[in-house]
Amino acid sequence: GLRRELMPKHVAVIMDGNRRWARMRGLPVGSGYEAGIRALRLLVELCCRWGIRVLTVFAFSSDNWFRPKVEVDFLMSLFETGTNDELNNFLREGVQISIIGDSSKLPESLLELLTNAEETTKHNSRLQLILAISYSGRYDIVQACQSIALKVKENLIDPEDINELLIEQELETNCTEIPYPDLLIRTSGELRVSNFLLWQLAYTELFFAQSHWPDFGEAEFLEALRSFQQRQRRYGSRDS
Numbered sequence: 161g162l163r164r165e166l167m168p169k170h171v172a173v174i175m176d177g178n179r180r181w182a183r184m185r186g187l188p189v190g191s192g193y194e195a196g197i198r199a200l201r202l203l204v205e206l207c208c209r210w211g212i213r214v215l216t217v218f219a220f221s222s223d224n225w226f227r228p229k230v231e232v233d234f235l236m237s238l239f240e241t242g243t244n245d246e247l248n249n250f251l252r253e254g255v256q257i258s259i260i261g262d263s264s265k266l267p268e269s270l271l272e273l274l275t276n277a278e279e280t281t282k283h284n285s286r287l288q289l290i291l292a293i294s295y296s297g298r299y300d301i302v303q304a305c306q307s308i309a310l311k312v313k314e315n316l317i318d319p320e321d322i323n324e325l326l327i328e329q330e331l332e333t334n335c336t337e338i339p340y341p342d343l344l345i346r347t348s349g350e351l352r353v354s355n356f357l358l359w360q361l362a363y364t365e366l367f368f369a370q371s372h373w374p375d376f377g378e379a380e381f382l383e384a385l386r387s388f389q390q391r392q393r394r395y396g397s398r399d400s
């Protein structure tokens with residue numbers, strides 16, 4: 161069975177397969193996205209129940225902007241209604257919301273909602289939910305480099321002061337005490353990282369599930385946790 165002391169502290173999820181889920185059922189794409197939101201709500205509850213400290217989900221990548229406008233608009237409105245519907249639950253359950261990604265491209269109404277949700281939940285401490293929206297792992301590293309280069313230019317630091325900790329502090333995941341996921345879950349059978357967290361995933365255990373995201377429920381999550389607990393994490397040290 162699962163052992164509480166071997167739980168991952170930070171779980172990251174690429175919630176993939178929503179459109180295929182809908183297509184397999186002869187449903188419109190929007191139904192897949194709506195089912196995906198429901199699966200996310202369930203996962204937040206499961207993470208609270210199993211004592212996971214941080215959950216980072218890839219809700220919308222910078223590449224997703226190239227999808228048909230009708231799909232992008234539907235997703236943006238879904239993020240708005242989802243945030244509205246869930247905010248009171250998150251407040252009650254002690255869930256803190258943080259957003260990472262290029263928020264300048266989000267609709268003003270969604271940005272306001274998310275900023276308000278960050279503000280009203282900032283003292284919650286049971287689970288930190290990080291929503292990666294309009295996020296790019298490579299751009300995250302680029303913006304960290306720009307920020308560090310500026311500090312060098314302003315003589316605040318010297319080039320030899322640049323180390324892994326400094327970069328970690330400049331990444332967008334500096335919104336959490338546990339920036340490095342212990343476990344990454346990707347659904348729908350794709351075996352790619354797709355420009356999600358890149359620096360942060362250096363030693364993360366990867367778990368790939370066949371089921372599409374809307375079908376990823378408690379049984380599937382417990383299977384991922386069991387797989388994680390059976391792994392011997394070496395961080396490159398032991399050669400055996």
Ligand SMILES: CC(C)CCOP(=O)(O)OP(=O)(O)O
Nearest residue numbers: 175176177178179180219220
């Ligand atoms: C926006 C993102 C979370 C949606 C993930 O599902 P998806 O739209 O990539 O679905 P498919 O991989 O089935 O096309």
Ligand SMILES: [Mg+2]
Nearest residue numbers: 176177178348
């Ligand atoms: Mg996909």
